[in-house]
Amino acid sequence: MVEIDRHGAHLRDSTGHTYFTAYTELDAREVSESGVQVLHSSLLPWFIKLPADVQASALFRQQCILEVRTGYREGVAELAQPGEPFWPFGETYGVSITKRYEHMSRLVSFERTVDRTIMQRVYDGEIQKPSISGRAMMTWDKNWMTLGLGGVVDGRSIRDKQGFDALDANFRRIAEEHFRQFDGRRSAISRNEIERRIRLQMKQEGLVIENLPERLMEEYLSHHWRAIGRTTKQQKSRSLRKVSGHESYPAQHSTQCCTDICRGDNLIWDPIQDRPVSVEIGSMMSTPSRVVTAMRLFPRSANGVDVGLLLYDSMRQQSMLVEQGPDGPTIDDWRWIGVPESLDFNGNPVRTGRRGAAKPDLAIWGEHQVPGVTPTSVRSDHGSIYVGKHFRSLLDQFGITLQLSRGKKPSDNPHIERLHETYQRFYQQSDAFKGRGIYERGSWVGVVADEPMCTAEKYLTDMQRFLTLDYSRQPHDGLHLPGEPGRRVTPLEYWDALFAITGRITIPVHPDLIYQFLPIIWLAPGHAGVEFKNLTYDDEVLEDFRDVRKGTFREQDSAIPFHHDPRDMTRIWFRHPDTDRIHEIGWRGRHLIDAPLVDVLVDRVNERIQERGGNRALKKRTIMLQIIDEIGDLTTPKGKDESRAQLSAAYIRWGQAQRDHDEVAEAHRAVELAQQGNVVRLPTAVRANNSAETAVSEPAQETDEEPWPDYREMV
Numbered sequence: 001m002v003e004i005d006r007h008g009a010h011l012r013d014s015t016g017h018t019y020f021t022a023y024t025e026l027d028a029r030e031v032s033e034s035g036v037q038v039l040h041s042s043l044l045p046w047f048i049k050l051p052a053d054v055q056a057s058a059l060f061r062q063q064c065i066l067e068v069r070t071g072y073r074e075g076v077a078e079l080a081q082p083g084e085p086f087w088p089f090g091e092t093y094g095v096s097i098t099k100r101y102e103h104m105s106r107l108v109s110f111e112r113t114v115d116r117t118i119m120q121r122v123y124d125g126e127i128q129k130p131s132i133s134g135r136a137m138m139t140w141d142k143n144w145m146t147l148g149l150g151g152v153v154d155g156r157s158i159r160d161k162q163g164f165d166a167l168d169a170n171f172r173r174i175a176e177e178h179f180r181q182f183d184g185r186r187s188a189i190s191r192n193e194i195e196r197r198i199r200l201q202m203k204q205e206g207l208v209i210e211n212l213p214e215r216l217m218e219e220y221l222s223h224h225w226r227a228i229g230r231t232t233k234q235q236k237s238r239s240l241r242k243v244s245g246h247e248s249y250p251a252q253h254s255t256q257c258c259t260d261i262c263r264g265d266n267l268i269w270d271p272i273q274d275r276p277v278s279v280e281i282g283s284m285m286s287t288p289s290r291v292v293t294a295m296r297l298f299p300r301s302a303n304g305v306d307v308g309l310l311l312y313d314s315m316r317q318q319s320m321l322v323e324q325g326p327d328g329p330t331i332d333d334w335r336w337i338g339v340p341e342s343l344d345f346n347g348n349p350v351r352t353g354r355r356g357a358a359k360p361d362l363a364i365w366g367e368h369q370v371p372g373v374t375p376t377s378v379r380s381d382h383g384s385i386y387v388g389k390h391f392r393s394l395l396d397q398f399g400i401t402l403q404l405s406r407g408k409k410p411s412d413n414p415h416i417e418r419l420h421e422t423y424q425r426f427y428q429q430s431d432a433f434k435g436r437g438i439y440e441r442g443s444w445v446g447v448v449a450d451e452p453m454c455t456a457e458k459y460l461t462d463m464q465r466f467l468t469l470d471y472s473r474q475p476h477d478g479l480h481l482p483g484e485p486g487r488r489v490t491p492l493e494y495w496d497a498l499f500a501i502t503g504r505i506t507i508p509v510h511p512d513l514i515y516q517f518l519p520i521i522w523l524a525p526g527h528a529g530v531e532f533k534n535l536t537y538d539d540e541v542l543e544d545f546r547d548v549r550k551g552t553f554r555e556q557d558s559a560i561p562f563h564h565d566p567r568d569m570t571r572i573w574f575r576h577p578d579t580d581r582i583h584e585i586g587w588r589g590r591h592l593i594d595a596p597l598v599d600v601l602v603d604r605v606n607e608r609i610q611e612r613g614g615n616r617a618l619k620k621r622t623i624m625l626q627i628i629d630e631i632g633d634l635t636t637p638k639g640k641d642e643s644r645a646q647l648s649a650a651y652i653r654w655g656q657a658q659r660d661h662d663e664v665a666e667a668h669r670a671v672e673l674a675q676q677g678n679v680v681r682l683p684t685a686v687r688a689n690n691s692a693e694t695a696v697s698e699p700a701q702e703t704d705e706e707p708w709p710d711y712r713e714m715v
Helices: 043-048 052-070 097-113 116-123 134-152 169-180 191-204 214-228 232-241 304-314 389-398 414-427 456-471 491-502 511-517 540-545 599-611 620-635 641-673
Strands: 008-012 018-022 256-263 268-270 275-277 279-286 291-299 318-325 328-331 366-370 377-380 401-404 520-523 530-532 535-538 560-565 568-575 582-587
Touching (some): 097 116, 169 191, 191 214, 214 232, 268 641, 275 641, 279 304, 279 414, 520 530, 530 560, 540 582, 568 641
Parallel strands (some): 377 401
Antiparallel strands (some): 279 291, 318 366, 568 582
């Protein structure tokens, strides 16, 4: 701006030309820290989207034009380079514009001959010669005077591509109908098969294919095929993305949990059936901290009792001890370490203060905590095991809210789904890794001689070690601190930080807590005990309840409640109404068996009895043959895969049941023997034998100064 007048302003452009512009023709623009918003602001977004080499070429051409016309490469004397203006550029030397461009042509051509990048393109045949003619520069000048910087942009770089609208409308309509079918449920096919189906449908509809350029059609099909994904997994993910949220679930309290079950990608050796079987992994995670509070191994497929016991594990604080022994490192299983900080409603004092879950050092040796928490909410899918009566009753009992994901929308529970991907790191370390699908499976998997397998017990122990020593000690990419990008935080460190802010109240973990998670059956005791599934159970504790009055426990009859474990039918449990203590009621014939008896076997026997025509179908002459036939059919099923799978699942569940109930027995002994310390590390459980009593363990190690609550005073 040269001068401001009453009616307008006198403006001078970069070529030195001065002209008057009225105020009515000017447009007010905002002035910010970056400068004045220019009138031709639309040039910027268009220009910066061009490739970098195209931008550089346009700016180079503009510099040539400005130096020829003004004598200055930047167009104004205030930004003059050393020595500018050089002869014969600018108006001061009196040389014609044509002669000036001829001289600029010789100058630029010489500069390009010493540019190695340009000359390499000449040697490679990309360009014929490095020189630029003066006539070409005159053309640049003409375009620049008319269109500005946009006029000197190489037209070949901004040439519009032919749009998909040029294709036949019917072809595009039918193609979109076919592509919409691929949402993860249909098997993926090739692009050529898609084209064949489109053309076939057009022919069946009597449509004439017009205006269908082959190259544009192939580009159109390739574009849509990439958009929906080439595999069924990609297609499902893109389909779910349309209904997924744009923000993470706002969980900020560690009692907000999520749970799910996934298939383990390893084959497990079943010693009962002498064959490999598949198992499932059940997990429960604290959503904001990503701490895995519980993990169990289930046979195919898990039921409501299984996931209920997963909730039971989540409520118990456990630990793993890693020590350096004379023969190398020793690592124990997850062990319940006793009663964590709790609020007890029986007059016991509230324990204040606690140890952090995360180790203060990075040493792998020592005790590693597995936190326990009573969830306030649990997010899961619509699986029958979660919406069933048993699991829902457990949630109602503890006041836990069940948050169900939408049907067939795993993106509603992304944190636990991502954990399944993390498990791949463990699967590939373990024996007999089979991959996610059959197409990934090697030919050795399932062949014992070439591909070794592990038992269910070892597989569970190895996975507990992975979660404790690998997953929980590594920084988690999903844990972000607001305003602190780049901070590396482990799940246990985040857990401690959250609890320091929010606090918690944990349900007192009594040794009898597990029985609250077992199903209840109502039975009426008689003089011979109680009968359940044709098995008779009896104990002296039932002496006072053999002839109870109707309505004592429930209104409609004289039955009393018992807890039963479907994984082990050799015993049931009775909670005494006066002492509130759990008593084990054993099967009267438990001493007769050496192998585990589970409800699957009982149901199998009953089915066989019904198939032969009932109990009356047996006669004295054929009883021996019938027993041989029945026992043989139960122990060596004749090629029935379903029965074999049920027996394998029953064996796995029975083994876990023994560990659970042996742990409870050890907890009771620890409570009775430990007189001080309210955190007791339980010793290794000794598995009970059906024909002998479990050995008494040594007194538990005292790990705290405050006394353990005396449960004998609570009854």
